[in-house]
Amino acid sequence: MSFFFRCFPKYQPRVEPHSETKTDWPYFPFLRIPVKVKHRVFDYLSPFDLISYSLCTDYTRNMVKVYRARRKFEKDCKLFKLCFYPQFQRIVLQFEERPNTYWQFIQNYEVCDRDWNPDKKVLDSVNVPTWTPEVTKTILLGSSVANEDTPAVTFHNIYFYSDYLVSVITKFFHYICELYNHPDRLLSLDMDCHFIDKLLTFYHENEPMEYWALQSAGTISDTLLRASFDRQNATKGMFFKCKASSKFIYDMSKLENIKERLDIYHCLWIKLTDVFELKSRNIALLGTKWYSEELRLLVTKWREGWNPKWKQIVIEFNLHCLNVAHCFAEESTMIPSIRNKKLIDVNSSVKLYKFKEIQRMRGRNFEINGFHIVRNDGEVATVYSTLQSIGVFSIQCKESDRFEFEFHRALYLPRGIWN
Secondary structure: HHHOOOOOOOOOOOOOHHHHHHHOOOOOOOHOOOOHHHHHHHHOOOHHHHHHHOOOOOHHHHHHHHEEEEEHHHHHHOOOEEEEEOEEEEEEEEEEEEEEEEEHHHHOOOOOOOOOOOHEEEEOOOOOOOOOOOOEEEEOOOOOOOOOOOOEEEEEEEEEOOOHHHHHHHHHHHHHHHHHOOOOEEEEOOOOOOHHHHHHHHHOOOOOOOOEEEEEEEEOOOHHHHHHHHOOOOOOOOEEEEEEEOOOOOHHHHHHHHEEEEEEEOOOOOOHHHHOOOOEEEEEEEEEOOOOHHHHHHHHHHHHHHHHOOEEEEEEEOOOOOOOHOOOOOOOOOHHHHHHHHOOOOOOOEEEEEEEEEEOOOOOEEEEEEEEEEOOOOOOEEEEEEEEEEEEEOOOOOOOOOOOOOOOOHHHHHHHHOO
């Protein structure tokens, strides 16, 4: 980044040059070169370099915003995450063009040099001692034989520190998100933080983020669990990885603000009747105490005319291996393709079409076995499972020209990754 700091000269007394002498630039005039050339230079910079450059002046900030607002970056950003843990906080950036790379700002007082230097201040009380990242590579699941095909990921870490105020870290996070053209944001809270109540209150009262993730290493109290559900204000999705007592009760209809995705882990407290109240587009209930009978009841209720608000539900059953054929008593017709709608006649007396197919996601093969079900009114639903204990029940779109499948990561990734 030293190149860019040479673009802003220090003040020098004005001296009229002699007419016969040429003017020598004491610095490289980067701000004066054409916009296309600037953007070409930006293409070679890391996310940290762009952020650092944007913090020079308001002009450079707007320059970077214009650069990142171009169409080629429209879908480049993955979720930007703001995470709070008992011992540290971090901001995580990910991009589609670098799928196995994480760019992290970490506030960890055990690692970061806390000697205050006004020259290192970047925003309010946020202090970045150095913009040279610490780079590490690791395999997230270790090097066991079972996970030897898991690709290594690269972490680029920059350590910062501040006044430890939630508002300051949040402002820094929002600054980065605005710079990158407002990607979807995820707020991740560790429920074991000693200041978790303040965190829940602060984010409940401020601008809602698209996604929330709540997790805990152990069982949390019913009071805290209920407060976390009541105070979350996610607009798109929520990931809940907390263990609750089996006696915990919550009105799931209150989660109507979560429009797209709801993943709940350790679902021993979830009842089948709760499924009827959920309205998120995609739902995953992992670690339930249910058996195949609950899936059969869901399928039967839909065949009798019930239309859920959700499109798909993924359920991990309390079984070693789930067989979805137990949900049906009638005969079925085998079809060779799971997505071809032309293989199914909704006006036929045949209402059950069986399929079996190998799928591939993220370099992994997995087999699904299931059925397309035709209801008397012509609506179609799909129920299937893998060779594990996870079953999927999805409502097909009538307007689509083929059957749609959205594979949850629990279907094809090792449990150590998604659990």
